Amino acid sequence: MSLLLETNNLSVGYFEKKGQPKCIHQNINVSLAHGEFACLLGPNGAGKSTLIKTLSGFIPLIDGEVIINGQQLGEIRREERSKTISVVLTEKLQTPNMTVFDVVSLGRVPYTGFFGRLTQNDETLVEKAIVDVGLKGFSNRQILQMSDGERQKVMIAKALVQDTPLIILDEPTAFLDLPSRVEIIQLLRKLAKEQHKAILLSTHDLDLALQLADKVWLLSQGKNLMYGVPEDLVLSDGFRQFFEKDGVLFDNESGSFKVSADELKSIKVVGTGLEYKWVSRALARKGFKTTDEKGDYPAVEISTDEKQHYRVTLADGSQTYLRTIEDLLEHICKQYDE
Amino acid sequence: MAYLLILLLLVLLFLINIGYGSVDIPLNEIFSVLMGGEASKSAWTSIVINTRLPQTITALLAGAGLAIGGLQMQTLFRNPLAGPSILGISSGAGLGVALLLLVAGNIFGFSISGFGALGHMAVVVAAFSGAFLVLLLIVFFSRLLNDNSMLLIVGIMIGYAAASVIGVMKYYSPKEDVHAYVIWGLGSFSSVSWGQLGVFATVIILGLIFSCLLIKPLNILVLGENYAYNLGLNIKRTRLFLLLCTGVLTAVITAFCGPIAFLGLAVPHLTKGLFRTSDQKILVPTVILTGAVMALFCNFIARMPGFDTALPINVVTGIIGAPIVISVVLKRRRISA
Structure with missing residues (x-):
């Protein structure tokens, strides 16, 4: 598999008022290949969101480099970036009078003309994406009448019609119930395989990530990012090092967390x-x-x-x-x- | 279908506005005047040409401009209660007029309202200067602040600040000047003469054309800033364009007609309710048309028989606008519940 995204000694963080960078995480060396489904895991406050925002181009990097398709992220022009990276975010869309078709068709914006009119081809792509995410027959449904999980599928369909090799999702399952989470993550895995897209997902669903991700990226404050096949990370005690706190133990045998009580x-x-x-x-x-x-x-x-x-x-x-x-x-x- | 209905309504209301008024003029006489002829009484020609026609055109353009400003602000701020006056621009215009009327009265001891056309021109210039100053302030803040809701708060704060300065001036001013200010604040479509209409119409029409060019960015903004940015939208530039477009429209309309309440806020909701879409390709033209229709309708109501002289326009827009806003708020609650 050829590499789509690669970082070299990347530092991420925010620029404060006087242009002083506030570094949240540094020395990030990681890569993502075409058709690969990767999950970014880490405790709250580790900088997951900051890393995701940097890789999607929302905020500038502080040091090092991000290379996407052989090009420095910062040098990709706005129009071209919208055809390279698509995003799905945690936020809920709550616009009245908007159908599934309306929302998904906005993903074609980078390709449409001055007034944003859809061609026949655009419409076919939109309908196909709606079917691909499992919402067949929902085209004319109002998004306000959909469940949270269905709404996130709509946003994934939007990302699909944006026709980018890379899809980055920032905790898209954060407010979903368990069955919807499983569904969304399985869907993403399927899309990565079938449509050969590189998909990066930040999530707290450790169990699901362990079962379904091709690669896991582990991020924790004060430690270098670790990444690899989930099983390798379990065997090398990665999860223990990254997640264990007082009273929370990672059981390498079952691949899940245990709450430790004082054993009597x-x-x-x-x-x-x-x-x-x-x-x-x-x-x-x-x-x-x-x-x-x-x-x-x-x-x-x-x-x-x-x-x-x-x-x-x-x-x-x-x-x-x-x-x-x-x-x-x-x-x-x-x-x-x- | 609905397009045709609105267009029909527009033409109908246009004719009613010209044909209807405190002086009864036969319909055929009105048509002959409109066709460039003369009425059998020269007073009738003068009423139609010099009073009703400019007033009708002013109402039509002002309604269209305010409505599109409302749509742009509601979309930019993703807030159903935003309107063209949300940026504090009409308060700025009010401050300009208050300064002119009240300071001239207090310090120099003469009343602007006594100067006729020249006085009106002075009011227009004062209102526009005040409005434009606030617009510059808002643009300055928009470059400083990345957060739209913060910008919204700044706009509202500027409005409050202007209102309190006006309050202080009112408090220390003689009754006649305060009255003149209050009359300006009630709004009117009737004070734009043919001479001024050229400038007024040019600016408004340019603003409306500019609004049509912003259809695609407006559509993308519906998804929120983050998604819009990812889709390649230049957020800062789009925001600047929208602020300038609404700002200039509001500044000019407020300068010439006074602060017209509610139209800008209510018309977009009315249109969205009628067309059940969020597609700006449909909304922008229909909001412009509906805005014009609503303004003509309000103007017509304001001159209904029984109201000896015309009612102030804000009295009517408020009565029509308020129920619409309330119904929208109630409907929203039902959906989210």
């Missing part, structure tokens, strides 16, 4: 499969570590027959049968409160 005691749990997993999880939330070796009492045994129950054995040998995990937790916690 280890409990022997006997069992297998799904039930074992969820019982362990419930116990972990209460601060118990599960072990299958001989541990302290009480011990929990998960039934293997049809009748679902949990058998708890206490130190004195007394046994109790419980039906739900809720009862189980209550029973065990009671032992420790006494």
Whole structure:
């Protein structure tokens, strides 16, 4: 895959009043290839937004260089830039009397004439993009009547008709519910593959990024940007270094975050499969570590027959049968409160 | 279809404005005057040519200019309650007129209103100077501030500042001067003579043509500044052009007709409601036409029989404009709820 975007020792930040640059992040060396779907992850305040704005050309870079299609970003003329980079932002569009078609067709603006009239070809492209983002039949729908997720798809369609090799999205899923997030990110991945576009997305959806991104860019204050295939970053402890805070642990095994509670005691749990997993999880939330070796009492045994129950054995040998995990937790916690 | 309806209304109201007034003139006489002939009474010719025709043309152009200014400001600031007066330009004009009327009365001891045509010209110049000064101020701030909502606040603040200076002057001025100022503030389409109409019409028509050239940038601005910038729009230049266009239109109209309230704010909403579109290719021409229609309609109402002498135009625009603005606000609430 050939490179579309490349940065060399890039510093990003803002220029304050007297022209003094305030650097937020520096030494950024990263690249993005055609057809690649990359997710930019990082805690709040790491400078994700600043980096995104710099790469989209909204704010000037402070030092170093950004090369897009072999050309310095700062030297790309306005008209040409609008045909090279398209953006999708967090902000909501709330204009009355505007249909999906109206919004998407504005993506053709860099190509239309003085009054912005659409040609037959423009209209075909707009209709195609609306279908491509999964909004077939929605052309004449008022955008005010659409859900937030659908509205972001409209903006993605706008980016598609802008016909740029690079699409940059600044937290487009920020205010969406979980199913919409999954949908949007899957859609972007599909578009990167099928239409061979380079797509950069900043997001907080770590789980989704890990599963779907070709590359992950990790940004954190005071550390150099790390990027690579998500699995490599997990194995090299990247996520741990970048995200772990007091009380939040990244579990390299499951690829997700765990909230660490002070572990009280280890409990022997006997069992297998799904039930074992969820019982362990419930116990972990209460601060118990599960072990299958001989541990302290009480011990929990998960039934293997049809009748679902949990058998708890206490130190004195007394046994109790419980039906739900809720009862189980209550029973065990009671032992420790006494 | 709707285009034709508006055009028809425009022609109809144009004729009604000329045909209707405190003096009854037969219809055929009016047509013969309009065709360049003479009426059977020379007073009728004079009324049609020297009073009704310039007043009708003034109303038509002023309505069109204010309405398009309103559309531009509502689009630029993405605020449904913006209007051409939001930049404080009409307040600037008011300040100019107040300075002229009240200072001349207080310090030099004569009343401008006693000077007839010359006095009116002085008022026009004073109003335009005040308006233009505020426009320059706004342009200066627009280059300083990147944030449109900040600019909006600056415009409103300038308006307040001007109003309080006017208030101080009113407080210390004799009754007659204050009255003259109040009369100017009520607005009128009837004080533009043929001699002035040339200048007035030229500026307004140039402004309207310029507005049509701004259709594409206006359309892109609907998406908001960030998206517009990404689509290759030169934000600063577009903003400057829009401010200048609305600013000059408002300054000239206010100078000649006084501050005309509501038309600029209400007409864009009325048009959007009628045409159910946000496409400026449709909105710009229809807002211009609807603005002209509304101004002619208000002018006609103001001269209805029963109101012995004509009602001040702002009394009528307010009565028609206010219900429209209220209905828009209510409708907006329903949508967002």
